[in-house]
Amino acid sequence: MTLPIKIAPSILSADFANFGAECHAIEAEGADWVHVDVMDGHFVPNLTFGPAMCSAIRPHIKGTMDVHLMIAPVDPYIDAFAAAGADIITAHLEAGPHIHRTLQAIRAKGKKAGLALNPGTGIEAVEYLADMVDLVCVMTVNPGFGGQSFIAAQVEKVRRLRAMLGARPVHIEIDGGVTVATAPLVAAAGADVLVAGSAVFKGGSATNPAPYGANIAAIRAAAEAAR
Numbered sequence: 292m293t294l295p296i297k298i299a300p301s302i303l304s305a306d307f308a309n310f311g312a313e314c315h316a317i318e319a320e321g322a323d324w325v326h327v328d329v330m331d332g333h334f335v336p337n338l339t340f341g342p343a344m345c346s347a348i349r350p351h352i353k354g355t356m357d358v359h360l361m362i363a364p365v366d367p368y369i370d371a372f373a374a375a376g377a378d379i380i381t382a383h384l385e386a387g388p389h390i391h392r393t394l395q396a397i398r399a400k401g402k403k404a405g406l407a408l409n410p411g412t413g414i415e416a417v418e419y420l421a422d423m424v425d426l427v428c429v430m431t432v433n434p435g436f437g438g439q440s441f442i443a444a445q446v447e448k449v450r451r452l453r454a455m456l457g458a459r460p461v462h463i464e465i466d467g468g469v470t471v472a473t474a475p476l477v478a479a480a481g482a483d484v485l486v487a488g489s490a491v492f493k494g495g496s497a498t499n500p501a502p503y504g505a506n507i508a509a510i511r512a513a514a515e516a517a518r
């Protein structure tokens with residue numbers, strides 16, 4: 292299954308005082324999805340946004356709001372993120388004992404369900420969840436912070452995952468350390484959605500958005516050339 296390459300800038304690297312304008316800027320500059328990293332200071336060692344912030348930026352996003360929940364527990368917050376306007380809600384396999392129930396709950400809200408895997412987690416569990424997910428997010432850094440280095444051992448995981456998913460139209464999303472140098476590795480292995488924070492936002496701002504466009508175009512071109 293070859294799905295078109297999508298670039299999903301992570302607003303973790305945006306100007307936190309200016310999210311509305313930053314969302315307009317990245318979409319105008321070619322972003323396919325807007326990736327929102329929700330962190331709880333417990334599942335990961337950092338704190339970011341909650342559902343109120345997602346509601347606040349939703350009117351500033353024309354396309355897909357891709358919400359990555361790095362929180363535990365997840366289930367008590369699914370309704371709130373759905374009501375906040377998330378299009379995709381991704382939960383971590385490692386966040387609790389009942390990921391199957393979590394994915395069911397996300398789909399029951401009419402949202403696309405994503406399953407995220409930490410770098411140390413294998414793909415075996417996906418075999419039993421493959422028909423309940425719209426997206427599998429392969430973390431290519433340990434979640435919690437932007438600007439970390441890509442973990443190259445995850446490329447083989449992507450290749451095995453794409454083979455396991457077969458003809459299913461499930462997105463494989465890569466999150467962490469995506470650059471023009473690493474995007475080709477994961478695109479060749481079968482990934483189609485590339486989250487990028489620092490590599491998209493570097494050099495630009497909401498009032499000088501052209502670098503965002505150049506960065507997005509460069510990552511996309513590198514990924515497409517590798518397929």
Ligand code: DX5
Pocket residue numbers: 301303304326328359432433434435436437438439466467468469486487488489490
């Ligand atoms: C990490 C987050 C990522 C992060 C990516 O926990 O899930 O989305 O923002 O940032 P970069 O692209 O800078 O590695």
Ligand code: ZN
Pocket residue numbers: 301326327328359466486
């Ligand atoms: Zn993320």
